[in-house]
Amino acid sequence: MLYDIIIVGAGPAGLTAAIYAKRANKEVLVVERGLYGGQVATIGEVENYPGFLNIQGGELADTFYSQAKKLGVKFVHDSMVDLKNSNLIKQVVCKKSTYEAKAVILALGSMSRELNVEGEKRFIGSGVSYCATCDGAFFKDKDVAVVGSGDSAVATALYLKNICKSVCIISKYPELKLKAYQPNVLQRLKDVKIYYSSNVQSIVGETKVETVILDSQKESIKVDGVFVTIGRKPDTEFLKGSVELDKFGYIQTDALCHTSMPGVFACGDVSTIKLKQIVTATSTGAIAATEALNYIAEQAE
Ligand SMILES: Cc1cc2nc3c(=O)[nH]c(=O)nc-3n(C[C@H](O)[C@H](O)[C@H](O)COP(=O)(O)OP(=O)(O)OC[C@H]3O[C@@H](n4cnc5c(N)ncnc54)[C@H](O)[C@@H]3O)c2cc1C
Structure with a gap:
C-alpha cells in the first residue's frame, strides 16, 4: 500500500x-x-x-x-x-x-542520556530508571536519588516525593539550572536533600541498587533507586x-x-x-x- x-x-x-x-x-x-x-x-x-x-x-x-x-x-x-x-x-x-x-x-x-558510570547498565530494571512515572511506584516507601540539575530532575523529585520515603537530588552544578519552574520550587523541595557540585562515581549493590558513591565529597548515599534525568539525545x-x-x-x-x-x-x-x-x-x-x-x-x- x-x-x-x-x-x-x-x-x-x-x-x-x-x-x-x-x-x-x-x-x-x-x-x-x-x-x-x-x-x-x-x-x-x-x-x-x-x-x-x-x-x-x-x-x-x-x-x-x-x-x-x-x-x-x-x-x-x-x-x-x-x-x-x-x-x-x-x-x-x-x-x-x-x-x-x-x-x-x-x-x-x-531519548534519555546515560550517566555512563559503573553499575548503571547492570542495575537497569533493578534500581536504575530513566522514567519516574513508569517506575516510581516500585519505590513506594523507599529511598531514592534523582541525578540531574534541570527542570526534569526537579519534576522527577517532586513526583517521587509523593511516593517514596525519601528523595535526594544529586546535582553536578553548585545550583539547580531551572528554566520553567517558579521561584517557589525550592520551598516545594524543602524536604529533599540536594547534593550540589557532586558527580555520581558509581552505583553499587549485590543484586539491586544499594548505594550511590559520589566523587566530590567522597560520600556514599544509601538508596534503593536511582533516577537518571540528565537530559536527552x-x-x-x-x-x-x-x-x-x-x-x-x-x-x-x-x-x-x-x-x-x-x-x-x-x-x-x-x-x-x-x-x-x-x-x-x-x-x-x-x-x-x-x-x-x-x-x-x-x-x-
Ligand atoms: C521528565 C520530563 C518532563 C517534561 N515536562 C514538560 C512540561 O512540563 N512541559 C512541556 O512542554 N514539555 C515537557 N517535557 C518535554 C516534552 O515532553 C517534549 O518536548 C515532547 O514530548 C516532544 O515531543 P516529540 O513528539 O517531539 O517527541 P517524543 O515525545 O519524544 O515522541 C517521539 C516518539 O517517537 C518514537 N520513536 C523514536 N524513534 C523511533 C523509531 N526509530 N521508530 C519508531 N518510533 C520511534 C518514540 O518512541 C516516541 O514515542 C518534559 C520531558 C520530560 C522527559
Missing part, C-alpha cells in the same frame, strides 16, 4: 502532524516503537500547555492519541531502522516491515547519510520543517528547533504536515 504520508513517532509532534494530515483527507500511517504519546505519556504534571491549567502527562497523551485515532489515522507498532528514496517514493524501513509513502514526517523525539544514527544532521545528531530543519531530502520533513524534539517542549512539538507537527501536503500537491501537478 502506498500511503500519502507516513509519520514516524507518536509523540505530540507526530500525533499533531497526523491530525492535520488526516483532516486534509490523506491516507496517513503513524509508526511508533514505544508509547503512544511519546515522552508526554511518561511525565507527571504539565502546567505550561495552553488550554489546560494543569494536566497529567498521561491524560494529555491519551487525548492527543484519541483525537488522531478517532479521525481514522492508522497506527502500527514498529521501529524504523532506515529511510530510502526511490523514484519519489519514500521507503520507511522498519524491523517488522517496510512501509511506502509519497512524503515522510520524522517526529522521533529524543536524539536517536538518529540510522539516518546518517539520508538526511543532514547537526553535530549532536538532531535533524537539520528550516523554519518550515524541511530536511535536506525533498519530501521528508522533521518536527518536534528531533529537529533543530531550540525550544524542546510540547507546545513547540505540536506547532512544528502542524507545520510539517502542512508542508508535506503542499509537497504532495506539487508532485501531482
Whole structure:
C-alpha cells in the first residue's frame, strides 16, 4: 500500500502532524516503537500547555492519541531502522516491515542520556530508571536519588516525593539550572536533600541498587533507586547519510520543517528547533504536515 504520508513517532509532534494530515483527507500511517504519546505519556504534571491549567502527562497523551485515532489515522507498532528514496517514493524501513509513502514526517523525539558510570547498565530494571512515572511506584516507601540539575530532575523529585520515603537530588552544578519552574520550587523541595557540585562515581549493590558513591565529597548515599534525568539525545544514527544532521545528531530543519531530502520533513524534539517542549512539538507537527501536503500537491501537478 502506498500511503500519502507516513509519520514516524507518536509523540505530540507526530500525533499533531497526523491530525492535520488526516483532516486534509490523506491516507496517513503513524509508526511508533514505544508509547503512544511519546515522552508526554511518561511525565507527571504539565502546567505550561495552553488550554489546560494543569494536566497529567498521561491524560494529555491519551487525548492527543484519541483525537488522531478517532479521525481514522492508522497506527502500527514498529521501529524504523532506515529511510530510502526511490523514484519519489519514500521507503520507511522498519524491523517488522517496510512501509511506502509519497512524503515522510520524522517526529522521533529524543531519548534519555546515560550517566555512563559503573553499575548503571547492570542495575537497569533493578534500581536504575530513566522514567519516574513508569517506575516510581516500585519505590513506594523507599529511598531514592534523582541525578540531574534541570527542570526534569526537579519534576522527577517532586513526583517521587509523593511516593517514596525519601528523595535526594544529586546535582553536578553548585545550583539547580531551572528554566520553567517558579521561584517557589525550592520551598516545594524543602524536604529533599540536594547534593550540589557532586558527580555520581558509581552505583553499587549485590543484586539491586544499594548505594550511590559520589566523587566530590567522597560520600556514599544509601538508596534503593536511582533516577537518571540528565537530559536527552536524539536517536538518529540510522539516518546518517539520508538526511543532514547537526553535530549532536538532531535533524537539520528550516523554519518550515524541511530536511535536506525533498519530501521528508522533521518536527518536534528531533529537529533543530531550540525550544524542546510540547507546545513547540505540536506547532512544528502542524507545520510539517502542512508542508508535506503542499509537497504532495506539487508532485501531482
Ligand atoms: C521528565 C520530563 C518532563 C517534561 N515536562 C514538560 C512540561 O512540563 N512541559 C512541556 O512542554 N514539555 C515537557 N517535557 C518535554 C516534552 O515532553 C517534549 O518536548 C515532547 O514530548 C516532544 O515531543 P516529540 O513528539 O517531539 O517527541 P517524543 O515525545 O519524544 O515522541 C517521539 C516518539 O517517537 C518514537 N520513536 C523514536 N524513534 C523511533 C523509531 N526509530 N521508530 C519508531 N518510533 C520511534 C518514540 O518512541 C516516541 O514515542 C518534559 C520531558 C520530560 C522527559
